[in-house]
Amino acid sequence: MGARTGLPRQRRRGGEQDHAVRRREARPRDVRLDPRRRHGRLRDDRSRARPLRRLRGGGTVTKRKSDCEVAYAAGGGELRVRVDSSVGVLFGRAIERTAREAAAEFGVGSGELRVDDDGALDYAVAARVEAALRAAGFARVGPARAAGNAPAAPRRPIPWRSRLxxxxxQPDLFPNAGLFGADCxxxxxxxxxxxxxxxxARIxxxxxxxxxxxxxxxxxxVxxxxxxxxxxxxxxVAELGACLPDAILLPKCESPADVEALASELDSLESTARGGGRALIMALVETARGVVAAPSIAAASDRVCAVCFGAEDFSRDVGARRTAGGAEASLARQSVVLAAKAAGVQAHDSVYSDSDDDAGFAAYCEAARAMGFDGVGLVHPRQxxxxxxxxxxxxAELEEARRIVAALEEAASRGLGVASIEGKMIDAPVAERxxxxxxxxxxEAR
Structure with missing residues (x-):
């Protein structure tokens, strides 16, 4: 019996970012997402989707650009790989080679792999082959394929202003994602x-x-x-194994036990990893229980680098009606800020769902910063x-801060225990800020 994988466009349901997915699918193709329009990345590809040939067992599958569908069927003889690709003339052999290398990781030497491709890169082809073989009951017997593993540039220091x-x-979104400059x-x-x-998706x-x-x-x-x-x-978490990201965002976080459980999993994975990195934890608080427990969540592990607020799920959990001003969640948002600041970690506000409302989003960000948040979630690169x-x-704020720092340094160089500007003493909180x-x-933040 065969196994088939791929990514037909489907409607999604859920909390933070769900509204963005629905909105993107509802509106026409948006080319503003990518300033290098000719590359065709980070955009709604619905208009470019094309039906694949009918697969064995019936049904027609639709795929997007820069992705592929893989079907595996058991059989005798040597492994056969059939590639049907929109870029087959140039890359057909490379696609076949990638598929065979991925199959070798699972000891698959017979049967048939069919790859219906529309410009997928090597990692996406390998991922789809792996998913099809695992769905067919195969387990890895060899090491993972390492292809073009260029070292990443140093990550942007904390605090992070934006999380996109x-x-x-959707592998078509990945190759150009770094061009936009989101902190996270x-x-x-x-x-x-x-x-x-x-x-x-996890593969x-x-x-x-x-x-x-x-x-x-x-x-x-993340x-x-x-x-x-x-x-x-x-x-x-287990799938990420030895290639952990900079941080794990833990949703529906309701108690310190949730953070401790993830930290324990990461400890185990990192003890066997070849690299020396240490993954951080961003705790996403989205329920009444989570907001009440936010202080203990923020202090649950030294891996915690941020407490994030999820307004959509929170409002649903408490039965609140969403309003433009967000008054229904103001107490919860302030509670998250207080919990994060008391623990010495970042506070991140929820996403702003209307990616076309620049003025509204700017006002939202200003209000979040005034409340004490360090950053916000984003649903679109334009934000x-x-x-x-x-x-x-x-x-003006930066100039004042530099004057204060200069005064502190001058006082220290003269052996003075206190510093002042225009006759006003600079106390410790002002100096730290x-x-x-x-x-x-x-x-140069940490």
């Missing part, structure tokens, strides 16, 4: 992936982490796994610059 969500099952890119395995596609995430971290530039790379208490979360302007120190502002402006 990328659906984890999130490969989402939760809300934007249908349950039937979870296994394929795809692992493959791109293994081979192509350079896609993401200097952006910190994977949002599914909740550990559910049927998918622990498998998501990045707006968020960065809001959370970066303004000219000024140092943070200067460090942030120079990109």
């Amino acid at each position: 969500y990328l659906p984890g099952d 890119l999130i490969l989402d395995l939760e809300d934007s992936v249908m349950p039937s596609r979870k296994a394929e 795809l995430a692992r493959r791109v982490l293994e081979a192509h971290r350079g896609f993401f530039g200097r952006s910190a790379l 994977v949002r796994v599914n909740p550990l208490a559910g049927p998918f979360g622990r498998d998501d 990045i610059a707006i968020a960065h302007r809001a959370f970066d120190p303004g000219p 000024a140092r943070r502002v200067v460090a942030r402006a120079s990109g």
Whole structure:
């Protein structure tokens, strides 16, 4: 019996970012997403989808650009690989070679692999082959294929002003994602992936982490796994194995035990990993229980680098009606800020769902910063610059901070225990804030 994998466009349901997925699917193709339009990345590809030939067992599958579908059928004789590709004249042999190498990892030497391709890169082809073979019952017998594993650039220092969500099952979005300059890119395995596609998405995430971290530039790379208490979360973490990202975003976080469980999983994985990296944890608080427990969540592990608020699921959990001003969640948002600041970690606000409303998003960011948040979630690359302007120190704020730091340094050089500006003593909180502002402006934050 065969196994088939691929990514027909489907509607998704879920919390933070769900509304963005629905909106993107509802509106016409948006080419503003990519300033290098000719590359055809980070856009809605619905208009370019084309039906594949009818597969054995019936049914027609639709695929997007830069992706492929793989079907495996058991059989005798040597392994046969049939490639039907829109770029087959140029890359047909390379696609076949990639498919065979992925099959060799599972000891598959017979049967038939059919690859229906529309410009998928090597890691996507390998991921789809692996998913098909695992669905057919095969287990890995050899080491993972290492293809073009260029070292990633150093990630942007904390704090992160922007976290941009990328659906984890859409490989066409990955290659140019680093061009936009988000502080943090999130490969989402939760809300934007249908349950039937979870296994394929986590394999795809692992493959791109293994081979192509350079896609993401200097952006910190984060994977949002599914909740550990559910049927998918622990498998998501285990799949990442020795190629952990900079951080794991843990959704539906409701207690310190949730953070401790993830930290324990990461300890185990990192003890056997070849690299010396240490993954951080971003805790996403999305329920009443999570907000109440936010102080203990923020302090649950030294891996925690941020507490994030998810307004969509929170409002649903408490039965609140969403309003334009967000008054229904103001207490919860402030609670998240207080919890994060008390623990010395970042506070991140929820996404703003209307990616076409630049003025509204700018006001949202200004309000979030005024409340004490360090950054926000994003559903579209066009929101990045707006968020960065809001959370970066303004000219007057930066000038004042530099004056304070200069006064502190001068006092220290003279052996004075205190410093002052215009006769006013600079107390410790003011000094620390000024140092943070200067460090942030120079990109030297921790």
